[in-house]
Amino acid sequence: MGSVEKRTRTLKNGKVKTFYLARWREPGTDRQPSKSFPKKGLAEDYVIAMEGDKLRGEYIAADAGKVTFKEYADDWLSSQTFDASTHNAVELRLRLHAYPVLGSKSLASLKPSTMQAWLKSLSKLAPSYQQVIFTNVSAVLSAAVADEMIRKNPCKAPSVSPPKATRRRVVPWEPKRVLAVRAELPERYQLVATLAVGLGLRQGEVFGLAVEDVDFQRGRVTVNRQVKLYNGNRQAFALPKFEKVREVPLPESVHDALNDHLAKYPAVSVTLPWKTTDGPPTTANLVITSRESKALNRNYFNPFIWKKALEKAGVPVERDNGCHMLRHVYASTLLHDGESIKAVSEYLGHSDPGFTLRTYTHLMPGSDKRTRKAVDSLLRVTSVELPPETEASAQVRG
DSSP: OOEEEEEEEEOTTSOEEEEEEEEOOOTTSSOOOEEEESSHHHHHHHHHHHHHHHHHTOOOOTTGGGSBHHHHHHHHHHTOOOOHHHHHHHHHHIIIIIIIIIITSBGGGOOHHHHHHHHHTTTTSOHHHHHHHHHHHHHHHHHHHHTTSOSSOGGGSTTOOOOOOOOOOOOOOOHHHHHHHHHHSOGGGHHHHHHHHHHOOOHHHHHTOBGGGEETTTTEEEEOOEEEEETTTEEEEEOOGGGOOEEEEOOHHHHHHHHHHHHHSOOEEEEEEBSSTTSOEEEEEESSBOTTSSBOOHHHHIIIIIHHHHHHHTOOOSGGGSTTHHHHHHHHHHHHTTOOHHHHHHHHTOSOHHHHHHHHGGGOTTHHHHHHHHHHHHHTOOGGGSOHHHHHHHHHHO
């Protein structure tokens, strides 16, 4: 059992101060931590609480929370089974946006007010990015709770307001703008725009498309891989996002553009490691490569090729006008022509058709017209057209 001891301490001014020392034994050890209180009742309550925690199996070692957030987060990150690119992204977010404020603080000192003040320091970042950072930090602290380093995750306190990402409506480019930007790309890179807008490929999937992925006879393209960047600028092949290999239809216009491109710029055999920078070497005959016959690198292509094409075409150079915009054009084109959400989701390689619906539902034209027509056809049915029993029941209800 714990105990409470009365103690005194002589202050510098000569006065004697009385305090009460709460002591208890940690389970499974000979250690007897202590904590001082100004009143005996407070010390007794604390001892009772410690004994209760031990009985319920909820006891947290007195010095468990003394480790700093950075020390614990580094250990947590090293134990995760993320792929290399996710690991790098999480490490970067913690290093840039969590450690400067939280890194040197002990886990036990992180209160809800601490987390709310830290969130305020992120206010200049995009809401969606704030949300991702907050999720990473909260995951670290939830792990600390599971490891019995702290009792509660302060990020989950009611007084902490998590960032809310505001979903902006996608406004796809008009066809004229797509063609204008494509025309301003160097000739060997114009197919990048064609593949993105014609097949709905992500940029890394365009860079990783190989001749062997294209079935010209069946009119289908298999999206087998993407080119990913690790540790800043090191390339590797990997499966598409969500590790979903998929097939997409090959329109005749894209078929012809591929043939024309390959006649001028034959496919190049490129070997890169698979999935990680030290993964097994994998070779693919890439459709689009750099002038040095290497896989395209987004850190070069985006600022030096894509950005310049936007400027020449008179298109604002901003995040919404990145190469990813062409996927939105692809999706909006299919939906405009009546393709189903399920099919569009499969062609885009989304993990969930619900995400596709939430992103593009406002681009589904004709819904107002169809709704009005359907309701009118229902309400304009005359009594003459109703079966006798239906008309009679309608009169009774009236």
